[in-house]
Amino acid sequence: MTRRGRRPANSQTRAAVMGAARETFAARGYLGATIRQIAATAGVDPSLVLYFFGSKDQLFRTVLTSSVDGRQLLSQLFDGPADELGQRLVTRFLRLWEGDAGATASALLRTAVTEQRFGTLVREHIAPAVTTTLVERVGVDPAQASVRAALLASQLSGLVLARYLLRIEPIASATIDWVAAAIGPTIQRYLTGALPTPPATAPPVLNTG
Amino acid sequence: MTRRGRRPANSQTRAAVMGAARETFAARGYLGATIRQIAATAGVDPSLVLYFFGSKDQLFRTVLTSSVDGRQLLSQLFDGPADELGQRLVTRFLRLWEGDAGATASALLRTAVTEQRFGTLVREHIAPAVTTTLVERVGVDPAQASVRAALLASQLSGLVLARYLLRIEPIASATIDWVAAAIGPTIQRYLTGALPTPPATAPPVLNTG
DNA sequence: GTCTATAGGGCGATAGAC
DNA sequence: GTCTATCGCCCTATAGAC
Numbered sequence: 001m002t003r004r005g006r007r008p009a010n011s012q013t014r015a016a017v018m019g020a021a022r023e024t025f026a027a028r029g030y031l032g033a034t035i036r037q038i039a040a041t042a043g044v045d046p047s048l049v050l051y052f053f054g055s056k057d058q059l060f061r062t063v064l065t066s067s068v069d070g071r072q073l074l075s076q077l078f079d080g081p082a083d084e085l086g087q088r089l090v091t092r093f094l095r096l097w098e099g100d101a102g103a104t105a106s107a108l109l110r111t112a113v114t115e116q117r118f119g120t121l122v123r124e125h126i127a128p129a130v131t132t133t134l135v136e137r138v139g140v141d142p143a144q145a146s147v148r149a150a151l152l153a154s155q156l157s158g159l160v161l162a163r164y165l166l167r168i169e170p171i172a173s174a175t176i177d178w179v180a181a182a183i184g185p186t187i188q189r190y191l192t193g194a195l196p197t198p199p200a201t202a203p204p205v206l207n208t209g
Numbered sequence: 210m211t212r213r214g215r216r217p218a219n220s221q222t223r224a225a226v227m228g229a230a231r232e233t234f235a236a237r238g239y240l241g242a243t244i245r246q247i248a249a250t251a252g253v254d255p256s257l258v259l260y261f262f263g264s265k266d267q268l269f270r271t272v273l274t275s276s277v278d279g280r281q282l283l284s285q286l287f288d289g290p291a292d293e294l295g296q297r298l299v300t301r302f303l304r305l306w307e308g309d310a311g312a313t314a315s316a317l318l319r320t321a322v323t324e325q326r327f328g329t330l331v332r333e334h335i336a337p338a339v340t341t342t343l344v345e346r347v348g349v350d351p352a353q354a355s356v357r358a359a360l361l362a363s364q365l366s367g368l369v370l371a372r373y374l375l376r377i378e379p380i381a382s383a384t385i386d387w388v389a390a391a392i393g394p395t396i397q398r399y400l401t402g403a404l405p406t407p408p409a410t411a412p413p414v415l416n417t418g
Numbered sequence: 419g420t421c422t423a424t425a426g427g428g429c430g431a432t433a434g435a436c
Numbered sequence: 437g438t439c440t441a442t443c444g445c446c447c448t449a450t451a452g453a454c
Contacts (some may be wrong), residue, residue: 011437012437013437014337017443023397028323029240029322029323031238031240031323032240032324034428034429034430035429035430035431036367036428036429036430043439044428044438045438045439047431047432047438047439047440048438048439050430050431050432050439051386051438052437055430055431056430056431070293078284109322110322110323112374112375113238113319113322113323113370113374113375114237114238114240114241114319114322114323115241119374119375119376122375122377123375123376123377123378127377127378146378146379147379147380147391150371150377150378150379150380151380151391151392153367153371153377154364154367154368154370154371154372154377154380154392155363155364155395157367157368157370157371157375158363158364158365158366158367158368158370159360159363159367161322161363161366161367161370162359162362162363162366163363165321165322165328165333166321166322166328166332166335167332168331168332168359168362168363169332169336169355169359170355170356170359171356171359171360171363175257178405181234181405182356182360182404183360183363186364186395186398189394189395195391196387196390196391222419222420243446243447243448244447244448244449245446245447245448253420254420254421254422255448256420256421256422256449257419257420257421259448259449260419260420263448264448264449265448285448332440336424
């Protein structure tokens, strides 16, 4: 039996660094987090961090891709009948965000907003995956799937922004059930409701980088 | 006649630095932007930037508060009858974001997501201003105003994220009119529609900094 | 007002002892 | 595997000549 992929972790130190990196990147973004901070949080020498992961960039990418199976997560989120899916989706989404996956996702979101190369990651990998899931599991018309996915992303990312990153009240302190009741109908409309005809495209004037 | 407030700009150099700072902060956030980059964009010596503005932090704050009268902007956004305000609001909001005010606001949003001390600025100044405007100009029940403002913020900030910062298609390239038609109904519901009873509060588990 | 020079510090990354 | 030491870079900010 040949071994495939990465070999087992070298030690428990490696796992400690991973946890510290996830926390630190989530809290401060890619630029704001430093290898020295991560090492300190993990109770480890800074040079060990690079010994295990090679570079800051690779460490970040390892955090993003480790222990989070995006496809499976998406399938679970969109499971069940399309009717009344909106409210269930918000509930599952928030529960998920308050666990380990949320810390990783916070790190990605915080970073994607300021670092172009990680914004590309969201654009080219996550968005298409959501679109595919909408078609396969929710039964959305393929011609409308990318539009519905983008609208979905706009409301859910904004919810994360308001509740977890900016902590705008009263959304930040509301119960998950209340938020799901308030925002569920929006999600439902983006998933299965009527939309304006075709998404006429005309690039906006861009001045924000 | 006594003079009040800041004296006139020392020179046209100062204005050039302001413009360059607005662009650079908008594109790269507070941490990612450097004084040297801003000086280079303005065609000016780096030390002049600090000569005029004192520190990087003060420069950023000056950019945020200069030439943007938040109260007036808000009043214009919410002007007109509350019926069908949703779609009009989105249209005005996007037009605004594609001008100078949008560059400043992008800078703030990019930064607020990664720098705690500027997140506080959004939380404690902008959110309450929106709440007040909802009561005074839209006629929202004061008891519900902060909830409606937060829901509004969640959808509009997410829209900005998807369209301008992450550039998720097809929302990034759609016309303003199309986006307004797609998202307007959501905004309308958050402004004047039915909401779940009281916003029961129970702090979520927080692990995202 | 504008520029040169540099202080003073934190960073990512590497080399090498143990 | 772990740690010490350090290189080389870029940064903000300041002092001072012009």
